[in-house]
Amino acid sequence: MAVQPAALLVENGGWLDRKVIWPDLSERAVLRRIEAYLADADSQTGFSSLETDAVKDRTRTYWGYYRSKAEQVDRLTGDPASVDDKDEASGSYLATQINLVVAERDRWKALFDAEIEAVTTPAVANPQPIARSSVSSALGLRW
Secondary structure, eight states: OOSOGGGGBGGGTSSBOHHHHOTTSOHHHHHHHHHHHHHHHHHHHOOOTTSOHHHHHHHHHHHHHHHHHHHHHHHHHHSOSEEEOTTSOEEEOOHHHHHHHHHHHHHHHHHHHHHHHHHHSOOOSSOOOOOHHHHHHHHTOOO
């Protein structure tokens, strides 16, 4: 697998901020989780040996981002919308914040789906025009 889990992290030019998505996990645990998502992409694609490494890397990357964002959505929607600890601290999530993460998750899934569709849709090599006479005789039409 050419895509490395660390490449998906913000500090390495990726789109995942581990401190935001996985605030309670160590860097090592985050990298193991992303690695599992990248490996899981292969089971989602059903790739043959005909696909290029670039296509495989893009789909793995998109799936890794999608699964990470899906996990963030699950965490945000599973936690209370607001917390207040009397004298300690308070915090809250706005619905618009959650909706932004949902939209980002959905964007990565759409990119993944589009990539899979592009490589699994059969292309017709050198399509031949259908002769009008063959259609006429097959359908019993007269021109």
